Amino acid sequence: MSEAQTTKRALALLGPLVLSCGVSTLVVSATAQSLTPRLASSHSSRPTQTAAAQGVVETTCVRCHNNRAMRGNLSLENFKVSLAADNAAVAEKMIRKLRTGMMPPPGGRRPAEADLLGIPTSMEALIHARAEMNPNPGWRTFQRLNRAEYSRSIKALLRLDVDAAEYLPPDTKSANFDNIADVQLLSPTLMNSYLHAASEISRLAVGDPNATASEATFKVTRWVSQREQVEGAPYGTRGGLVVTHNFPADGDYIFRVSFHHETTGALYGSGRAALHTLEAPEQIEISVDGVRTATLEIDRWMHASDPGGVNLLTEPIAITAGPHRVAAAFIRRFEGPLQDLISPHEWSLASTSIADAYGFTSLPHLRDMAIRGPYAPTGISETPSRLKIFTCHPSLPSEELVCAQEIISTLATEAYRRPLTADNLDALMTLYEAGASQGDFEPGVRMALEGILASPHFVFRFEEPPQTVTTDTTVSDSFVLNELDLASRLSFFLWATGPDAELLRVATENRLSLSDELERQVHRMLADPRAETLSTRLAAQWLRxxxxxxxxxxxxxxxxxxxxxxxxxxxxxxxxxxxxxxxxxxxxxxxxxxxxxxxxxxxxxxxxxxxxxxxxxxxxxxxxxxxxxxxxxxxxxxxxxxxxxxxxxxxxxxxxxxxxxxxxxxxxxxxxxxxxxxxxxxxxxxxxxxxxxxxxxxxxxxxxxxxxxxxxxxxxxxxxxxxxxxxxxxxxxxxxxxxxxxxxxxxxxLREALVRRLRPLVGTFTENLMVYAIGRRLEYYDMPAVRRIGSLAAGQNYRISSFVVGVVNSQAFRMKNTSPTSQVEYLGGQP
Known part of the structure; x- marks a missing residue:
């Protein structure tokens, strides 16, 4: 689809929805009236020994970091510890290196540890004191749902498992995370991807009794062992693959399995070294939700040049609409170790490319599986998605509009992560009426659902500035996030999806920003299974x-x-x-x-x-x-x-x-x-x-x-x-x-040496937690908050919840600058 066609389609589908966002929502970076209340701080200034620290800098650090040597592209000849707050960017680099013990470098003259640590201790106290007088929560543009957040939001909204990678391009990473706002670029191609995803997912969720036959192919990664059981496959099997597939309608489906072949075209695993030469031929079974639905016998003489190639097809199999777990796996024909001359290779690619030689046992390998259908669709069964969507069922035409309003308003409120306005509902009902006029009730709901999923309210995470704005661009100020935006930040931080009903209710009642209530919600959400995203997303990306x-x-x-x-x-x-x-x-x-x-x-x-x-x-x-x-x-x-x-x-x-x-x-x-x-x-x-x-x-x-x-x-x-x-x-x-x-x-x-210097470990974890939570890279002016959170966590034995509560209570999480220029005003330092 061309850029012009994409724009035209978007305006046709979303015109009233885009307008309902409002200019103040889209232009998040507009300068706003000053709103900078002081959030609670645990920091208190400590006595400093700046003179002693300055002496160590001059006698130790300047030996390498001078105007002539410029080691590390840094000169400290004119650096004054007492003015660390005025040169915070450089000071923070020094603090990091000195706290880890990496400076002075190995082989260099090293003062006493207490003298070295006096430098960061002095500078931290000065920087913290200045930060208290002039807080800087930072700024970022609005975020959009990345692949992982999109999949989880669809799951929460529609009880439908989708792989966002099928619809959306790869996410750009920054600071090792995929949710950093300023690299989430927008383009006509991306816009078209969201529109296409909305169309396909709404059709899958509602179901399509008139669905035409199509084919979905699932490839076996070349690194999967075909000798061992694949996770999720039935016991007594080897190799193959397991997938969850959303069937669009009740009907008949045909399964095709394809096998690897040798360069000659012969089936791999059919030669002299194959177990296939046993009396019992190799078989592959197809199972749906753990129930065997077909067993296919493999002809050892099949060849790539045959009319059907190295493929096997099932007879049509009746399957109901909705998500089902499908497995294609070989029935295991042997037990115990293989008596090979050398250890057999486990990788499929390696086995098929180099293991067909004397001394190896070879087995047929699955290459891919395809699901084709539906043929002769008979309707749509009640799927988890339909049960979530259709909270009412009109029995008369006169009841359809009221029922549609109930369904659409419920879904849109959850998807938009805030109460629905009258304009929002009117725009969606217009889409419903357009769909219903071409079919009946369900096509209308499907059209409205497509509009919800394509709406900027769903795709983007806007954060509303205060209603009163100023055109004075010299104002550098910040504002506190409103309750609903705070709820969204919290839910995407801990769950990688939108707020649930309780969190939205508390935010709507203007209670979420109360310290006790906010902390209660944090602990509730951490105890929820959805908090596993802190391991599968936060920890996984942090640890690479x-x-x-x-x-x-x-x-x-x-x-x-x-x-x-x-x-x-x-x-x-x-x-x-x-x-x-x-x-x-x-x-x-x-x-x-x-x-x-x-x-x-x-x-x-x-x-x-x-x-x-x-x-x-x-x-x-x-x-x-x-x-x-x-x-x-x-x-x-x-x-x-x-x-x-x-x-x-x-x-x-x-x-x-x-x-x-x-x-x-x-x-x-x-x-x-x-x-x-x-x-x-x-x-x-x-x-x-x-x-x-x-x-x-x-x-x-x-x-x-x-x-x-x-x-x-x-x-x-x-x-x-x-x-x-x-x-x-x-x-x-x-x-x-x-x-x-x-x-x-x-x-x-090594482990004991690292733990002995605890501050760098604690600080690095806190930094990554904050980056993931607020969706932007940290700057030097964020470091006082990082150290404050670590200090508070130390008083609670560094429990994970203490770090999370500290981040959520930080100004960087609960506040936002009105414009990018606000953050360069920090204490007269250089960004």
Missing amino acids: LPDLEKIHPDVRTYPDFDEQLKLAMRRETELFFHNLVQEDRGLLELFTADYTFVNERLAEHYGIPDVRGDSFRRVSHVDSARHGILGHGSILTLTSHAIRTSPVLRGKWVMEVLLGSPPPPPPPNVPELEETAAAENGRLLSVRERMEVHRSNPACNSCHRMIDPIGLALENFDVTGAWRIKDNGAPIDATGQLYDGTPLTNPVD
Whole structure:
């Protein structure tokens, strides 16, 4: 669809809805009347020793950070500790490095720890005092629903599971999160995507008794093992895939399964090394909601050149409308280990490309499954979506309008996240009448629902400034969010979807902003299962878990690694963090916990006995090296290369993700580690030995002295996170010295050294929590609030809820500047 066509369609469908948004809503950044009440603060100024701190800066820091050397592109020759509040941007950089212990760097002259920490202590007190006099909550534009929020909002509104990736383009990330407002760009293509999604989803939700046959294809990722059972598939099966598919109407559907074939066109898994040569032929079963609906027998002689190719079709199968779980999986024909000469590869791609050789057992592999239909539709059954939508059923034509109004107003109030205005309802009823005139009651409701889902009120998260505005652009001020906007911020923060009925009711009654009520709602929402999004979205993005999708350890070196193991690793970390939220545990357990969550596949990988089945359960770690997040396979795998571990990636991950202080990028023209010598005297070098060769380059040495000891402390974990004692035949040497001089010999030493300096860990977690909560990157003027939240959490044993309550009570969460220019006025400092 062209840009002009997209705009025309949008205006035709949404014209009255767009107008009902109002100019003051769309132009969120308009300057407004000053509204800057003081929110409660726990900070109180402390005595400072600025003179002593200034002396340390001049005798230690300026040795490298001067006008001539300009280490780190920073000169402190003219920096005055007493004026830290006037140069807060630079001061905050210094505070971060000094609190982590990264400055002075390894090898440099290091004053006493108390003298070093006197610098950040003095500057923090001065910056906090100034921030109290001139609060700056920051500014951001309005947000739109990203993929994850869109899917969850549809689920809450219509009880319909949809994959937003089928409709919306990928979300742009900033600060590692996908909900940052200023990178959520709008375009005609994106607009068309929302319109298309509204049309398709409204049709699926209401159902279509006149639906024409169409085909949906689901591909098996090439990394999924076809030897083991896939999660969700029936017991006694292997391989295949499991999907949830929304069937548009009651009727007959045909299922097609396609198999991998060799380059010759012959079915893969049909040769001399195949189990297919047994008397019982291979079979694949199709099941719907756990009930077997078809069994297909695989002809070992099928060929890609056959009229039907390497595909099998079922007879038409009667299925009702709505979401159903569909599985296509092979019936397992063998038990016990395969007696292969070498370990069989688990990855489908590897098996089909290199495993068809003597010494391997080969099996047929599923490539994709397609669902085609409906044929001869017979109507629409009562689906969860229809039960949610149709709260009334008119028996007479005269009752249809009243019933439609009830349905539409209920849905729109929930979707718009605020009470419906008369103009809103009139616009939607116009759409209903247009749909009803072409069919009957249900098509009218469907048309109105499409309008709701395409409305700016649903797609965008507007935050209303005060009604009184000023045209004076020199005014730099802020305002408190109204109750409904506060409810939306809170629900998208904790649930990644809109407010529920109770939260909306409390906001409508103007009680949500009361401190006691707000805290009560926070605890209620954290106890709700929907708060799992704090693990699957906040923690996952903070810890870089999505990067696991890009990691594929070498199949010849790690033949047991497959997609099922990778998914189990990610799920372990998500469940681990979710447990901290649900049980309101202390943040320190993220680093020190002696327990984790595993299923049978992951327990086998870790060497944990007596765990059976796909379900995850809590287990205790006997080995202290596995304690906390640094022992998780997800972290250890995503910080490795395909064929070897990477102390650099692991050290960089700890510095950036946990400590919030990433190392600088490598200098240009420095060779990668793979390009250095890999063998010596006929023996392959260990990773540590190769690192030492790499560090012989003076351009690399200074940074690697800081990064490498962290990663080397984790060197006993291989690429897949399994424990080892040798690397290329050489005993693992994990010894080193942390940047602050602390000796390291193993993962336990590293963990204890990190926890000993608690402020950076607490501060980094708080920063990421705030970024995710408010939808913008943090700036130097946000740091006083970050430290205040950490200080309050310390008084409550760093319980997760104390951080969340601190963020929700912060000015950055509850207030907003009236314009972008407001935030550069902070204390006379530079942005």
